[in-house]
Amino acid sequence: IAVDIPIWQPDNCIQCNRCSYVCPHAVIRPVALTEEELAKAPEGTKTIDMIGMPGMKFAITVSAYDCTGCGSCANVCPGKKGEKALVMGNMEANVASQDIFDFGREIEVKPEVVAKFKPETVKGSQFKQPLLEFSGACAGCGETPYAKLVTQLFGDRMYIANATGCSSIWGNSSPSTPYTVNVKGQGPAWSNSLFEDNAEFGYGMLLAQKAIRKRLKEEVETVAASAEASAEVKAACQEYLDTFNCGASNGDASDKLVAALEGCNCETCKDIVKNKDFLAKKSQWVFGGDGWAYDIGFGGVDHVLASGEDINVMVFDTEVYSNTGGQSSKATKTGATAQFAAGGKETKKKDLAGIAMSYGYVYVAQIAMGADFNQTVKAIAEAEAYPGPSLIIAYAPCINHGIKKGMSKAQTEEALAVECGYWNNFRFNPAAEGAKFTLDSKEPTGDYQAFLDGEVRYNALKRANPEKAEKLFAKNEAEAKERYAYLKKLVTLYGEE
Ligand SMILES: Cc1ncc(C[n+]2csc(CCOP(=O)(O)OP(=O)(O)O)c2C)c(N)n1
Ligand code: SF4
Ligand code: SF4
Ligand code: SF4
Structure with a gap:
């Protein structure tokens, strides 16, 4: 769809990841590669030594077919000594970059790389997989880079209640959707409320989760207190209970709990495993535009904010x-x-x-x-x-x-x-x-x-x-x-x- 796409000039790259940060369509991405992975990369893959990760290689990859040619990446690229590390060039002449992008996209996110650069930083966040990609938003859209970033930080455990507006159109033109999943099959659960009452809609999602998790918590407490539970099961239950309200670590604790309970035959354990998708603390988001938040849905936004509940409202203010x-x-x-x-x-x-x-x-x-x-x-x-x-x-x-x-x-x-x-x-x-x-x-x-x-x-x-x-x-x-x-x-x- 683009006439020109960004072409990476490795010699001028300072590995800041800003290009990826601002891309409205998740089309340009940094990849951290081991030597073994690089050996399997398509011909023409360019890399440089990765700053701060000895032995690792760094590449900026571009999906030639998905790029809209907006030029936002090249605009923010600082480059080196006045020379940009991204130069817009003819798409057809550079279409081979698609294979390199596809290869890079299959490489699993490396936890040590994310940990080294910290996910809540500009650079570190971009080593995480965007779980919103290739949407139909306009070239250069100001809304999608924010939403994409939220999915990079919390997309593996987030629920989105969306208002109607651009974010519901680029967010889901059924039957296609730009929200996607990671290798574990985790991605944002998304739904839209047509009549700009999505603050209330998201609040409902939150209350439903709370009710289900309260019941599951009671079941985990019962298992933890049971005389028949092994020390391993008890420890897994305790870790889950200790992290119950902590989104970052409760997901891991939930996985461990499910692994520990999978062999158990009692009805309580079976019920916990059956509801494993609901175990982990979720990040509840409400997305929408200013027409929703300032005008039509304002009463709902106000009510939900006043509730004191743990809910995140994101307004894309155009x-x-x-x-x-x-x-x-x-x-x-x-x-x-x-x-x-x-x-x-x-x-x-x-x-x-x-x-x-x-x-x-x-x-x-x-x-x-x-x-x-x-x-x-x-x-x-x-x-x-x-x-x-x-x-x-x-x-x-x-x-x-x-x-x-x-x-x-x-x-x-x-x-x-x-x-x-x-x-x-x-x-x-x-x-x-x-x-x-x-x-x-x-x-x-x-x-x-x-x-x-x-x-x-x-x-x-x-x-x-x-x-x-x-x-x-x-x-x-x-x-x-x-x-x-x-x-x-x-x-x-x-x-x-
Ligand atoms: C109660 C109600 N009235 C009118 C509409 C029609 N409608 C659909 S999208 C939209 C505009 C939304 O604008 P905004 O919230 O600013 O989001 P943006 O498109 O700017 O992202 C309206 C009014 C609706 N969905 N619901
Ligand atoms: S030109 Fe636009 S769509 Fe293409 S990679 Fe750059 S920011 Fe993304
Ligand atoms: S914005 Fe430019 S310098 Fe920074 S990582 Fe991207 S290509 Fe490299
Ligand atoms: S907010 Fe909507 S109309 Fe505006 S640039 Fe983004 S997709 Fe296009």
Whole structure:
């Protein structure tokens, strides 16, 4: 589908994995190979010695057929001494890269590599298999890189309740689905609720799991207390019970428990084994766009966040209803043109993060990947680890914005948005020791009006009605200044105790 695809220039590669991190379609991936694996690789496979893993080889692989040619990877590639390690080149001339990608895709994720670089870092996360790949999202889409990253971190044990919108369309155009499974057959369990009530839908999933796991826990306690249980069985039961609420280790403990109970003939053990899929603590996610979270499904989002339950809400904020053609939502900012706001939206963006933070016990983050790669993965990891409700609002450039530089620069646009103060990155972590609120965005220095001018959604108003544009754009900028001042006050309010 692409005319040009990225061609890897190994000599310029610093092995940062940013290309893979931002790829909306999981098309470009790093592979860590042993010498034995490399010996079996297709002809033409290029590798370099892997930094930090003596004896291991590193390769960047590209699926020629699945690449959309968006150029986002090459855009973020830092390369070396001003020379990029990814250069866009003709797809047909480089189609052989498909075989190398297919070979690399079959190589199992190496736990020692993930552990060495830590999964909750930009580099380490990309050695994990994306469990969302080759979706039908637009070239350069701002939404999918976030969702893909979540599946890399928790996809082997996650449930997703999806709102209707772009994320349900690129997320599942039945009968095909871009969500996939790892070698163990584990992948995200995904379902969609048509009428934008998926916060409630995801809450239902969570309550159902809780009820089933409560019953299974009681059964495990019964087995652990039984006089007939062997020491091995008792130890496996205890490990399961000790890690019951810990997602990262409860999966392993569940596998061990099932292995220990498989030979047992009592009805309780048989029931536990029969329900093995439900044993492990799951990571419950609720995905959707701003039309869902700010507008139609807001009551549900609010209710679920208020519940105090361990649930993670991810909002892909494109500041419009993207999938239905770009209607204005309460996330649309002053002066932006959109359907239902053709003359420029007159009112300011709703502060969804502020509403959620007012509870005090909700983890809340605003992220923009291209502005701060590290902050994005940090926030996602913190939100998941927080044992209560979490809300992540992710700034997502979209074709509806009309970015003048093109969607290949979507990640750069995120950086510009933060630099000028149009968007702010921060984290409010009720569980943090010390400062609960962290303002990750630096004091804005960028040219605000130039940023607005770089997108057709704003620029169109300037062309149609310059006087009104001037007024509304000035209001938009003033609102951004007020918002930053408010965020700075939160730093003081929730600073070190
Ligand atoms: C109650 C209800 N009203 C209207 C719709 C129609 N609808 C389907 S997708 C969509 C837009 C969703 O926009 P957003 O939530 O911003 O997600 P995006 O497409 O931007 O990712 C709407 C309004 C619906 N599904 N449910
Ligand atoms: S050009 Fe776009 S789709 Fe292709 S590998 Fe790069 S980021 Fe992925
Ligand atoms: S972004 Fe560039 S330098 Fe970094 S891993 Fe990819 S190809 Fe190498
Ligand atoms: S319309 Fe926007 S949000 Fe939807 S897939 Fe395209 S770029 Fe992504």
